[in-house]
Amino acid sequence: MSSKLEQKIAEFRITFIAEFNDKLAVLTKLWSNARTSQSLEAVKKFRFEVHSLKGSSGALNFLTLSNRLGIIEEKIAPCEEQINSLKTVIPFIDRHMNSMNEASRNTPNSLLVLQEAASLLGELRDPQKNKEEITPQSYRDIKIALIDDNENTSAVNAKLLAGFGFTINQFNSIEQLEKVLQKNTYNLVLIDTDNSTNPSEKMFAFAVKLRTFDTDVFILSSSSSFENRLSAVRSKVNEYLLKPVNITTLVSKIRKNFKIDLIRPYRILLLDDQALVGSFYKTLLEDEHVEVLAISKADAIMTELESFHPDVFLLDMHMPNISGLEVARLLRQQAKYDYVPIIFLTSDDNIKTKLEVLECGADDVISKSTPPNIIVQQVDSRIQRGQEIRYLASRDSLTGVLNHGQIMDAAAHSLRLSKRQEKPAVVVMIDLDHFKGVNDKYGHLGGDKVLVSLGQLLLQSVRDTDYVGRYGGEEFMVVFSNATPRVIESKMNNILTAFLHINYTVDKQSFNCSFSAGLASSTDHEKLSELISSADAALYQAKDAGRSQICVDVLNK
Structure with missing residues (x-):
């Protein structure tokens, strides 16, 4: 941990030491009231103060004090159930309270709390491997090596993954990849174990080696045997996927593994x-x-x-x-x-x-x-x-954005917050243009590519306080907090322009897509249903006007 943090924690300890005499005086007075009145209320107040002081002293690593207070709490706790038992524990608690007060009087600055066997700062200075800060990645940041000695399946998988924006290098054997590992680094290695000339033991040993390069490993296999799965676990393999693997499932696993959709810190x-x-x-x-x-x-x-x-x-x-x-x-x-x-x-x-x-x-x-x-x-x-x-x-399993239920909850929450804070929220309804034609001509693979890319583009284009969800089919909803229609209209036009420039390729055929969108503001609507209905109406206005454009609810113009 940083020296700055060490200094901060040391300051907390010093503050605790400076305040300890006052806290002990309060505790002593509460104990005096409890032992004199022998009332349940007085006992509860004393125990609560003991527990609080034990917690704070333990947190700051004053372990001797914390342990002593723990002993006192253990003795006084049963008295809350049977107040008559208080008489039997009074001598015991008296001894511990007197001991703490005597130490406080005889030791300047209450060094009672400083006489600890363990040193907090010593523990903090123990060498620690800094935890890797988790940051989101985009598809283009992820470099993947695919090991598959079947040229046909390797070419198909490489092409599909490249179509989703990943950088792919193909290798027909472990040995071929090993030759370039020192020069080329990969975020992920996909190992197809079927029809391989390498024994399973060698593959899993190679997976262990890859982890030393900070490279993640996915196994693609037709075997669901317990032995292979256990070997994968022991080799620190990130995912073990049964073939045939649906490409959208694989993309979803990669996205989850690299936290592509994580857009804010913890x-x-x-x-x-x-x-x-x-x-x-x-x-x-x-x-x-x-x-x-x-x-x-x-x-x-x-x-x-x-x-x-x-x-x-x-x-x-x-x-x-x-x-x-x-x-x-x-x-x-x-x-x-x-x-x-x-x-x-x-x-x-x-x-x-x-x-x-x-x-x-x-x-x-x-x-x-x-x-x-x-x-x-x-x-x-x-x-x-x-x-x-x-x-x-x-999350929607394909696109990575919120599913229908979650985006509706998010929209309802944003509307409530906008009313309370008197800051408008804007809802945008988005629909892909001629999407049925894309599915008919390029198949569901082509359609899935378009859906995934639009979802990711929206996620990358909004703030942490905004929400993106799949409303259903090819329709998306975006909820912008503290925003005005004019600003969001401009933003959505920029997103549309970026989307129009995305090229998709399926079976050597390239194509582009567009979307239409309508937006409405909470300023003019009390209910969520009305807000969504108005945004929907604006969307259909955009469709009627020729598609590939953004329209604003008439009340917001």
Whole structure:
């Protein structure tokens, strides 16, 4: 981790040390009230403060203090169920509270919290392999080597992939590719194992070698045997695809593997009632090039989610008046967060807590005393898996844009947000011109190429806050937030111009395509159905006027 981050974390520790005497005084007063009144309310307040201080001290790696507070919490917790048992634990807690207060009085600046066996900065300075920053790629960035000793199938696959914009080099054997590996680098190697003279063991050994070149590997095979699949897993093969492989399936797998459709960095929503702890984790995670929204009040979460779309939720377990478990259940009641991972950051790591976390629909529990680099790895792993699942559930399998249900949800969300923020949203309906003729003349392969290219062109042309979806068939919908019809009309004309210059080739025949589009603004429509209907009407106006043009809803002119 960077020296800048180390300095930041050191500052958090210094702040904690400076505030520790005051926190200990509050804890001592709460314990005095609890042991004197022996009321359930007083006991709960004391335990909550113990738990909070244990969490923050553990997060900042003051492990001796965190462990001692954990012992106190373990003793006081049963008293919330049976208040009469408080008398039996008073002497035990008295000893620990007196010990902490004595250390605080005798040691300047509360060096109690500094006397730690483990050094946070020492852990941070351990050599770490920097995590590769995930960035989206376009088709033209991906260079593919295809190994297939059957010249006919190799030529067909190479031609199909080249038609989708990939750079393809063909090789008839492993040996032929090995000769050029030192000079030529490839993002992906496709190994067709059928009819090969090489034994399977050699192919999988070569796959392992390719990984040392940071090259991904797909296996194309007619064998679905357990042994081959296991060998592929052990060789770190990225995909094992059964032949015959549909070209659109292969393109979809390549797109997913290289995160072509990822258009923004990770976003994390962090909820922790302790501002210091929230700031600590925000600093820690933002050093990994992610965007973190840290909030300290649970009742603010729904408002924030109107404009912030997280890839993972990080929740504190225990907060005033509400538990993290209740927040998790609230989130899981909403379908749009079904596939967003929920992780609890807590100092409470007993097995009962972990079971409760799973039962409420959350995905993981991370102890606040976990070393920072391990926390980052766990969060990163959950985000990647969550993104993969969410991608599969929300995307149109061919084009990579949102499917019909997801684009409708996105449009409804944008309309609500535009009304609340008083900033207009624009909906654009797009329809490919004479698309049936393309399918009739060039087959579905030609039609699929056109659909994929338009979807990708739209994705590359919009902002992170906009949405692109496949409305159905050859029709697409784009939702622009905080936009005016005049600006979007100009933008769509630029996209149309770019689309008109894309050349497609099928069976040595080249052709181009166009689209028509209609747009409407939320300024003139209260309901989503009305907004879409107006954009649709403008689309048909463009069709009637001769196609290959953009028309604006008459109310927006």
